Amino acid sequence: MTTTTAVILAGLGLVIIAGLGAYAFTLWREVRRRQQRQEAELRRAHDNCLENLELVASALLQEQVDVTEGAWRCKVLLEILDPRLMERDSFRPFGEVHALTRHLHTHEARQALSPKERFREDKERHAVEEAHRQSVLEAAQAVLVFRRDWPASLH
Secondary structure: OOHHHHHHHHHHHHHHHHHHHHHHHHHHHHHHHHHHHHHHHHHHHHHHHHHHHHHHHHHHHHOOOOOOOOHHHOOOHHHHOOOHHOOOHHHHHHHHHHHHHOOOOHHHHHOOOOOOHHHHHHHOOOOOHHHHHHHHHHHHHHHHHHHHHOOOOHH
16 A cells, blocks of 8 residues: 555545544534423423412412312322322322322213212212311412422422
8 A cells, every 4th residue: 555545545534533523513412402402391391380289289278179179180290290299298188188089080970970979979079178178288388388499399
């Protein structure tokens, strides 16, 4: 192999390496851009959950929503934020009400019930609400404190 051929091949090798390096850099920038967009979407989703959680808790405290419905909604929103939140003593009443009422019919299934069956379910739901009203309202108050302290309250 001549010196000229070696220099040409070395130059070609450098051009190929530089091209691959530029391509790798472009891919790396795209990955970073996508990660940043995903992180921003996650922040917006968490902010939206927190806002909705605060609204539901406030509605519970102002008795604008039934205890059962408010407890269910708070439970779901807390689990979306972080499933471990439902392990906190202050939020357990939401899970307890959910566990005691999850078998009750809602929406179209409730409408399909006979009046007697609906009355029986309403009576059962009201009994759960009366038994857990105070603890759910305390949990709603804890949600407002949690919301105020977010994100430090996660740790």
